Amino acid sequence: MKAGTFARLLPAILLALPLSSCYDFFNSLFETAAPGSVSASDGKYANRIEVSWSEPDLSNEKWEGKSVTGYTVSWSAPGPVSGSDSTTSTSYSIPVLAADRAKLYVVQVVTEIDGSDEGSSGDTGFALETFDLLWYDGGKDYSFTASDRWYVTMLQKGFDYRFAFADGKTGWVEFYEYGTLDLLASAASEAAPVSEPVWTCDEDGDWSKFYVRVVPATAGATFRAGYGF
Amino acid sequence: MKRRMLATLLIFVFSAAVSTAAAFAQGRDVRFGVDFFVGTPSASSDIFRAVFPGVSLRYRHSGRIEFSLDYAFMDFEYYYPESPSGPWMGPVDWSSMPSRFDKLRGDWIFYQTKHFIAPQVWYIASLERYGQPLAIRLGAGPAFSLVIPSESAKFYPGLADAYEQFKKDFDIHPGWSFRLGLEYKPWRAVRLGAEYLFVIDSVTSFASDIGVWGTEYLDRSGNVLIFAGVRI
Numbered sequence: 397m398k399a400g401t402f403a404r405l406l407p408a409i410l411l412a413l414p415l416s417s418c419y420d421f422f423n424s425l426f427e428t429a430a431p432g433s434v435s436a437s438d439g440k441y442a443n444r445i446e447v448s449w450s451e452p453d454l455s456n457e458k459w460e461g462k463s464v465t466g467y468t469v470s471w472s473a474p475g476p477v478s479g480s481d482s483t484t485s486t487s488y489s490i491p492v493l494a495a496d497r498a499k500l501y502v503v504q505v506v507t508e509i510d511g512s513d514e515g516s517s518g519d520t521g522f523a524l525e526t527f528d529l530l531w532y533d534g535g536k537d538y539s540f541t542a543s544d545r546w547y548v549t550m551l552q553k554g555f556d557y558r559f560a561f562a563d564g565k566t567g568w569v570e571f572y573e574y575g576t577l578d579l580l581a582s583a584a585s586e587a588a589p590v591s592e593p594v595w596t597c598d599e600d601g602d603w604s605k606f607y608v609r610v611v612p613a614t615a616g617a618t619f620r621a622g623y624g625f
Numbered sequence: 626m627k628r629r630m631l632a633t634l635l636i637f638v639f640s641a642a643v644s645t646a647a648a649f650a651q652g653r654d655v656r657f658g659v660d661f662f663v664g665t666p667s668a669s670s671d672i673f674r675a676v677f678p679g680v681s682l683r684y685r686h687s688g689r690i691e692f693s694l695d696y697a698f699m700d701f702e703y704y705y706p707e708s709p710s711g712p713w714m715g716p717v718d719w720s721s722m723p724s725r726f727d728k729l730r731g732d733w734i735f736y737q738t739k740h741f742i743a744p745q746v747w748y749i750a751s752l753e754r755y756g757q758p759l760a761i762r763l764g765a766g767p768a769f770s771l772v773i774p775s776e777s778a779k780f781y782p783g784l785a786d787a788y789e790q791f792k793k794d795f796d797i798h799p800g801w802s803f804r805l806g807l808e809y810k811p812w813r814a815v816r817l818g819a820e821y822l823f824v825i826d827s828v829t830s831f832a833s834d835i836g837v838w839g840t841e842y843l844d845r846s847g848n849v850l851i852f853a854g855v856r857i
Contacts, residue, residue, distance in 0.1 A: 533711030533783040550780045553732040604734045604777070624709040625725070 427456050428515030429507045431467060431486070436503045436521025438575045439607070443494075445471075445501055445521040448487040452507050452515065459509070468506040468513070473499040482508075492523035498546065498609075500577055522577055529608055535622030537562070544611040548574065550604050551597040556624040559583065559610060560592045567612035567619075569593045574605035589613040655814060658683040660854030664697060664822065679741070681852070691747040691762075699739035699770070704784055713787035734777040735784050737791075743768040743802045758811065764804035768824050770795075800826045806850070816854040823847045 431449035440446070447469060454462060469488045470480035477496050481488065490501065504518040529547035530536065535558075551557060551571075559569050568584035580601070583593030589612075599606075610619060660681040679697030686692060703722055704715030716737055719730055726733070745766035752759040772795055778785040806820030824846060825831040834842050 528780065531781050533706065533713075534709070550734055550777045552729070552734050552777075554726075554729050600732070604732070622709060623706075625706075 427458060428452075429454060429459060429462075429464070429509055430515030430517045431505045431507055432517065434503070434505050434517040434519045436490075436501065436519040437523075438521055439524035439526065439577075441492075441523055442497065442525035443492055443523060445490040445492060445503070445523050446487065447490060447503050447505065447519070447521070449505050449517065451486060462509050464507055464509055465511065466508045468508065469503065470506070471501045471503045473501040475499065477501070490521075494525075497523050497525055498577060524607070526607065529621060531557075531621065531623045535560075535620045537618055537620050538610075539618040540610075541616045543615040544609055547608045547610065549606055549608055551599075551601065551606055552604070552623075552625075553597050553600070554625065556594055556596050557583075558592060558594045558620075558622050558624065560620040560622070561612060562618040562620065564591070565612050565614070565617050566591050567593065567610065567617060569595065570609040570611070571595060571597075571599065571601075572607040572609065573599075574602035574607055576602075580606070586611070655856035656685045658685070658816070658854050658856040660693075660816065660852045662697075662820075662850045662852035664848045664850040666700075666848065677741075679850075681854070683747075683854070683856075685749075685856075688751075689749050691749055693745045693747060693764070695741070695743045695745060697741040699741050701736050701738055702772075703733060704735040704737070704787055706783060711783045713781075713783045715787060716791055734775055735781065737772050737774045737788065740771050740773065741768065742771070745802065745804065747804075749808070758809060760808040760810070762804070762806045762808050762818075762820070764802075764806075764820075766802060768800045768802035770800070800824050804850075806852075814856050816852070816856065818852055820850040820852065821847055822850055 429452040431452055434447065434449040437444075437446040449467075451464060454464075466482055466484045467486070467488075468480060468482050469490070470478070471490050472478040473496060475496060477499065479490070488505075490503065492501075500520050500522050502518065502520055504516050506513045506516040508514070524546055526546045526548045529538070529549035531549070559567075561567055566584075566589035568582055568586060568589050570579055571581045571583075572579055580599045581595060583595040584590040610617070612619075660683060662679050662681065663676040664679065665676055677697050677699050679695060681693045681695040683691055683693040701719070702716035703719055704713050704717075705722055705726060706713050713735075715735075719733075722730075743766055745764040747762050747764040750761045750763070752761065772792065774785075774788045778788050801824070803823045803825075804820050805823075806818055808816050808818040810816055823843065834846070838845060
């Protein structure tokens with residue numbers, strides 16, 4: 397392949413790769429001792445982010461006679477939230493406070509060889525407390541006292557999904573692809589909350605699976621969830 | 626588009642398998658194999674209209690005896706709510722769904738899948754002594770049909786109730802399968818052919834159904850399979 401063609405293709409290749417694959421690509425290119433396949437959990441746990449990785453490939457002659465002495469895990473998120481810790485294991489659990497849930501953490505793992513940093517890899521992850529949102533025939537009431545609540549559910553494309561707030565309350569509802577914090581759609585908004593947000597599903601989600609964030613204009617709400625078509 | 630991609634992938638996988646098997650089989654006694662097949666819902670159905678795919682893992686025990694484990698993905702069956710207050714109807718074929726859902730088939734999340742699993746023992750009668758690279762194969766063994774609901778049943782209690790109601794009568798449905806086929810061996814490592822698959826629930830239900838349907842029963846309960854396989 398000509399150098400010019402490679403240079404034109406490289407940005408497209410990198411854009412197509414997730415963060416962890418990008419790290420792996422460059423580390424493989426430059427033969428660093430970075431940990432491989434760093435993976436941070438995406439919303440699987442309410443109070444932590446589980447990070448795991450594989451040992452670096454030290455087969456290159458550059459690393460002959462060397463061995464890994466440990467890893468440094470560091471993280472940061474809006475807030476700001478940040479921290480770091482050392483471990484000799486190939487996994488680490490980042491503690492997450494309730495106030496820092498649903499924030500995207502950038503996680504980096506650095507390999508230490510004989511006391512010096514010899515390469516890093518990273519990923520993003522988040523913690524989330526979720527509840528199942530069930531769609532009963534004729535609707536069902538849900539209540540909570542917090543300022544918002546995240547649900548996991550499946551939505552049928554083309555169906556209407558209604559969230560009728562009780563007691564004269566208003567609010568809005570946000571829809572995210574399951575396993576991500578990518579906002580796909582909203583029914584009403586913080587600027588214009590309504591008493592009965594409705595969304596006609598026109599997104600695929602993750603195989604039709606979604607996170608649904610219900611946000612009342614003031615903390616605490618009872619709402620009736622129902623579907624229609 | 627997805628079906629075209631799947632078909633291309635299957636052709637690619639089969640071509641790769643044939644080349645690999647041909648290389649492995651050079652001068653060796655072939656014992657293991659895999660057949661890919663498509664079957665019709667009933668013996669006289671239009672084969673190009675509605676087929677189900679499957680795979681058969683095979684082991685040749687001796688010159689005439691083979692064992693296989695067959696799996697086929699039989700069908701999607703659908704459920705739908707009659708109104709936002711229920712009740713849920715189904716399972717039905719997509720052709721029986723209300724017309725208001727017509728455009729949603731590719732995205733429909735309320736369904737169940739039907740699967741067929743059959744461990745079989747085979748008698749292979751070679752016709753090579755008559756100068757033809759052919760063999761007749763006779764197979765028999767237990768057969769299991771099972772149904773798996775889509776994940777959406779977890780989030781729609783009305784759908785879950787409808788599925789449970791259906792499952793009361795179905796669950797894992799055991800039966801017996803009998804096979805009669807003709808196998809063509811164009812090369813040492815390749816098998817092509819067709820089979821008639823006949824499944825019965827039990828001897829008593831078979832006797833009773835034959836009484837009701839007569840010879841038409843063989844068509845209603847039978848399937849024609851076309852297979853292509855490799856041996857290593």
